[in-house]
Amino acid sequence: MTMREFLQLFATPEFYAMILQLATPLVFAALAALVSNKAGVLNIGIEGAMVSAALAAALFSTLTGSAMLGVLAGVFAGILMGLFFAFCTVRLRTNHILVGIATNILAAGLSVFVVYAITGNKSDYPGIAMTPWNVPLLKDIPLIGEVFFTEVNPLVYLAIVAVFAVRFLFRRTVLGVRILAVGKNEAAAASVGISTDRVKTIALLIAGGLAGFGGAYLSLGYMSSFNTGMVAGRGFIGIAAEAIGAGNPVATALFAVLFGAVNAFSLAAQTFPSFTIPYELLNTLPYLTTTAGLVIYSVIRYRKLHPRLAKKEIKQ
């Protein structure tokens, strides 16, 4: 691939539209991770919540004939998974990570099981895609209009709204502050009369709902069917984006978009005939960048926390 073709890739509005598409589920996943992390829970079950939401959305969209109801069902499924996670961690007091692993095993198994029970095949279930929006007037703006206002799934806008909604939640609402308090110091929060169990549960339900939007977007927005394995670690990438974003919703979303961009690049590069890198290796790109981002962030944090140690190392 010549340099010019490479640059051409970045000049097309389709590429940026693709970034938007691929970043949306990651943004939802990252926000879900953020909300649960603020409540002091490392929520690995996001991946599983997204899987079950994607399936529920596809199922109910064909059942009711309406993509909107499908999305609602997906969100509901996400919230249910959040409730399950909350019940296991808060009521049964099980280790968060183990519950997360169990949730993911359950969701992966259950989704294949349900698809097989209904259709007799194990790989996919058709859904009704949401109709994308064309925003009048704004869509006529060159480039920006093409990327942001032409044929854009409503959930993309919702993702942007959700970022600021989460920001608002933690800055301006009582519930948000309570979640922060519980996450920072559970005993202290309990001592001033906050019901920590309830706050944690609510945070996990919100996280489940956000993950539900992400899953529903995957099966009804990004594609128009549920495929097993379609979530492909996006929940985990969201968790990584949250870790790098250091608890700031906007920064978290930006890192999610960055990972979405890498994903878009790896997909777009596959369609270039002159591009010689095999697609299998391109597929590793999103995971490689996520790891790299996580490592860079951790190193910077480490240097900040241990300034003296870091200096000594540099001298050596």
Next chain:
Amino acid sequence: MKRLSAFVSRLCSWFKSQFTSRHLLTALIEGGRTLIAILIAYLVAFAVIGFVSDDPEMAIRWFVFGPLSSPTEFGEVLKNATPLLFAGIAACLIIKGGNFNMFTEGAFYAGGLIAALAAIYFDLSGILAIIIPLACGTLAAMLIGYIPAKLKAKYEVNEFVSSIMFNFIVMWIGVWLISNVVIDVTSGDNATAPIPDASRLRILFENTNVTTGLLIALGVAVVAYLYMFRTRFGFRLRMTGDNKAFARSVGIDVGRAGVSSQILGIGVAGLGGGLAILANYHRFNWKTLPGFGFDGFMVAIIAKNRPLLVPFAALFIGYLRSGADLMAFNTDVAQEVVQIIQGLILILVASEAFFSSAWFRGVIAKRMFRRKQLAPVGGVDDHA
């Protein structure tokens, strides 16, 4: 002779300490708890089967009794249990060291792929044809697994997320290798060349697929037990996992302990991957992650992180798997029902509140040891 008698007396006192009433009671309680968890999971699974199947009775019969119906079927149980045993031991080592490194999953893949490649391209003979590929697979897995482990110890990079990313990276590189570089076109599939006969493991029992890999797995379980509970390294590892701050303050290098526990666990997983390939596959053709990494954590939790209990937990999960396979083959229920059972068991067994030992002790104490229990209850002197 003197050493022998000393050994015997030590053995006796060990048994005595293991089976004093208090230990026995705890063991019974924990065992009962696991059984109840399994029972609940089974009931849920039966309900699900009853819901989706046209002939639930038949499905459940295959599921529960199928694996025990013939020696061949029981051989399948053992075959399924072998990689789970490795994965369980790997998870034991990692969890006991206080980490959640999921690279065991990628280690199975990498170990299997490298072992297959070594077997094919080195073309050795005799016992070396088995040992060298396995060693290569194990070492390769350990080398890759060192990265997330070291990053965690040094910079506190969340090992869970980074190791999952590594899993995907290893998998895609592996898929690239078997579909471009080491592909054998005559296979009609994206797979390596056939593994030479010299490298294939011997079948232990006739008419089954049980190989010598099972014996190696049991050996690994014993070695892991000895390492974790009978050496100073194992003690450091457990101490670090139990209470990192305390371990650091008594002078244990917690970073090294954490890394070594993860590396060893990943090595065991890599060995398991290599053995799985040499035992049951003609070519390496995995196009997705095998899933043993996550299963290993479940096996370890069911076994309460005790290496010597891992074989039993692995056997149980292997039995579940073969039952589900038989059910899927013979009836209209998909074998994924097993994942529902596994998820539920994992949560219930790992839960601290669900029928906890404290809860059980309370009940048993009320029933059986009422007189004993009454005296100290409410005594302020307890804390003095």
